[in-house]
Amino acid sequence: MTAPLLEVRGVTRRFGGLIAVNDVTFDVHAGEIVGLIGPNGAGKTTLFNLLTGVYPPSSGDIRLEGEASGGLKPHKIARRGMTKTFQNVALFMESSVLDNVVTGGLLNNALPEARDKARQILDRVGLSAIADVRAGDLSFPERARVEVARALCTEPKLLLLDEVMAALTPAEMEEVIDLVRSLRDDGTTFIVVEHHMKAVMKLCERLLVLNFGELIADGTPTEISRNDRVIEAYLGANFAKKQASQPVETA
Amino acid sequence: MTRQRLLPVLLFAGVIILALIPLGLDPRGYEMRILCITLLFASLGQAWNIVGGLANQISLGHAAYFGIGAYTSTILLKLFSLSPWLGGVIGMILAVAFALLLSLPTARLKGHYYALATLAAGEAIRVIANSWADVTGGPVGISVPYLPDGSLWMMQFSTVLPNYYLFLAALVVICLVFWKIKSGALGYRLRAIKENEQAAEVIGVDTYRSKLIAACVSAAITAFLGTLYAQFQFFFDPDTVFGVATISVKMALIAILGGVGRLSGPLVGAAFIIPMEEMANSYFGSSAAGLSQFAYGAILVLVILLNPHGLTALFAQLRDRFTGKGGSHDRSVA
Ligand SMILES: Nc1ncnc2c1ncn2[C@@H]1O[C@H](COP(=O)(O)OP(=O)(O)OP(=O)(O)O)[C@@H](O)[C@H]1O
Ligand SMILES: [Mg+2]
Numbered sequence: 001m002t003a004p005l006l007e008v009r010g011v012t013r014r015f016g017g018l019i020a021v022n023d024v025t026f027d028v029h030a031g032e033i034v035g036l037i038g039p040n041g042a043g044k045t046t047l048f049n050l051l052t053g054v055y056p057p058s059s060g061d062i063r064l065e066g067e068a069s070g071g072l073k074p075h076k077i078a079r080r081g082m083t084k085t086f087q088n089v090a091l092f093m094e095s096s097v098l099d100n101v102v103t104g105g106l107l108n109n110a111l112p113e114a115r116d117k118a119r120q121i122l123d124r125v126g127l128s129a130i131a132d133v134r135a136g137d138l139s140f141p142e143r144a145r146v147e148v149a150r151a152l153c154t155e156p157k158l159l160l161l162d163e164v165m166a167a168l169t170p171a172e173m174e175e176v177i178d179l180v181r182s183l184r185d186d187g188t189t190f191i192v193v194e195h196h197m198k199a200v201m202k203l204c205e206r207l208l209v210l211n212f213g214e215l216i217a218d219g220t221p222t223e224i225s226r227n228d229r230v231i232e233a234y235l236g237a238n239f240a241k242k243q244a245s246q247p248v249e250t251a
Numbered sequence: 252m253t254r255q256r257l258l259p260v261l262l263f264a265g266v267i268i269l270a271l272i273p274l275g276l277d278p279r280g281y282e283m284r285i286l287c288i289t290l291l292f293a294s295l296g297q298a299w300n301i302v303g304g305l306a307n308q309i310s311l312g313h314a315a316y317f318g319i320g321a322y323t324s325t326i327l328l329k330l331f332s333l334s335p336w337l338g339g340v341i342g343m344i345l346a347v348a349f350a351l352l353l354s355l356p357t358a359r360l361k362g363h364y365y366a367l368a369t370l371a372a373g374e375a376i377r378v379i380a381n382s383w384a385d386v387t388g389g390p391v392g393i394s395v396p397y398l399p400d401g402s403l404w405m406m407q408f409s410t411v412l413p414n415y416y417l418f419l420a421a422l423v424v425i426c427l428v429f430w431k432i433k434s435g436a437l438g439y440r441l442r443a444i445k446e447n448e449q450a451a452e453v454i455g456v457d458t459y460r461s462k463l464i465a466a467c468v469s470a471a472i473t474a475f476l477g478t479l480y481a482q483f484q485f486f487f488d489p490d491t492v493f494g495v496a497t498i499s500v501k502m503a504l505i506a507i508l509g510g511v512g513r514l515s516g517p518l519v520g521a522a523f524i525i526p527m528e529e530m531a532n533s534y535f536g537s538s539a540a541g542l543s544q545f546a547y548g549a550i551l552v553l554v555i556l557l558n559p560h561g562l563t564a565l566f567a568q569l570r571d572r573f574t575g576k577g578g579s580h581d582r583s584v585a
Binding site for chain 2: 078103114
């Protein structure tokens with residue numbers, strides 16, 4: 001087997017007394033679409049923040065393409081090919097949709113090429129019609145899409161998507177699933193955080209489950225759905241509540 | 252967009268008008284001096300706009316760069332009869348060195364903390380200039396040596412008319428620099444920093460580097476304007492060129508008042524603030540010198556209450572109201 005694209009070894013992050021991510025170890029190989037699930041507060045977003053350099057890990061190693069990336073500044077990690085979307089949406093709200101995406105394109109391109117690239121990506125993500133709208137004037141699902149487009153414009157090898165399907169209609173979710181698949185076919189690897197189980201099961205070939213900061217399972221969707229610790233974590237937490245609050249019917 | 256085409260035409264017309272104005276005025280008169288100071292502060296506001304406007308790094312220490320420029324060229328002229336053009340360039344280099352030094356502790360600071368840290372740094376330089384009397388002349392100030400046969404090379408003239416055209420040329424150059432930065436890759440990066448610094452980093456913007464480049468360009472320009480000021484004023488002291496109210500706050504105020512981050516902002520701000528201040532000073536006399544500062548404060552509060560995007564946005568809104576173009580969310584005004 002080829003060397004993993006991402007290696008995470010014993011990564012821990014503390015916030016004061018709270019251990020948000022606790023001794024997490026896993027690999028991601030190029031071409032995978034890995035789901036990262038777990039109850040609210042399990043540490044999913046924090047793990048993304050550690051991978052992309054928003055926070056340094058308290059301990060543990062992160063390697064991207066075999067080279068240590070833990071504790072590097074986010075722009076260095078982005079340059080190495082890993083970036084993320086923000087769960088709570090962190091667009092440049094006063095700028096147009098196009099300018100948001102162009103800014104991502106500047107990582108690897110001069111301005112004119114970044115503009116061309118941004119237009120192509122807006123096309124692909126289906127945002128061309130609102131290219132000139134101010135990001136702050138968009139609806140939440142539109143903003144999430146712009147997050148994806150902006151991240152894509154950095155030409156990532158590994159893209160971390162943090163709940164980009166929240167608040168989408170089932171039809172829109174299908175579009176995102178198709179988009180992620182086609183991007184994967186073009187060579188991008190994904191880790192996807194999503195609460196909507198049906199979408200996760202459909203999109204991902206492999207799932208990681210976090211609970212109270214610990215990685216409690218790593219396997220195929222079928223394995224995960226039969227895993228006792230996972231069922232306990234979800235039922236013991238707010239699995240039922242979470243499912244009930246989803247706007248769309250589940251399997 | 253017609254807007255985009257109109258802008259260069261308007262600016263070109265503005266430059267022509269500004270170039271013609273002095274022809275109708277007494278070249279030794281008071282009005283000429285006010286016009287020179289207005290042009291100087293429009294340039295200073297534009298230099299500040301590169302960091303304060305584009306990246307929202309609210310510096311209150313830019314007097315440090317201005318004073319470094321003024322003192323460097325003047326001291327070198329005094330000691331070695333060095334042309335202020337060369338002295339000014341050395342001043343720019345020293346100002347950039349100071350900006351780099353200052354960025355070490357301040358680049359990660361945000362908002363008020365950055366403003367306070369730069370304010371403190373500016374004040375520190377003023378104190379040093381006051382106490383280092385051997386070199387600077389101390390609190391009594393320093394005079395630019397008078398050269399009877401003035402020349403462009405020595406930046407000395409028998410009237411202020413050539414100074415006026417130097418200030419005008421400087422303003423044009425600085426506006427071009429600002430526009431180039433704003434519409435280029437660095438402008439995108441600085442805007443990203445302004446609007447969401449963490450997101451900017453995560454999508455690959457080296458925020459530290461971008462802020463540093465902006466700060467150095469701004470510092471260099473400000474320092475050269477200090478040299479132009481010294482050669483225009485012929486006498487200054489540390490409290491003037493390193494002053495918080497006289498330089499640092501005024502630079503910020505002019506840009507903020509006019510419309511922060513916009514090309515036209517500092518132009519409008521300076522055209523408004525400087526003549527008003529001069530009028531107030533001549534009307535009330537020097538006994539009420541604090542009054543203009545009070546007036547700044549009052550005007551700033553008013554503008555922020557009425558429209559936090561500054562006077563240019565306010566004008567645009569009024570114009571839209573009169574022309575019936577209800578486009579209040581047109582934020583792309585230069
Ligand atoms: N910057 C921070 N400072 C302090 N505590 C934090 C910080 N970021 C996250 N936490 C805490 O870490 C824990 C994990 O939070 P995190 O946001 O990673 O969870 P999550 O799995 O993404 O949850 P959700 O599904 O609700 O998005 C929570 O208890 C949270 O309060
Ligand atoms: Mg989260």
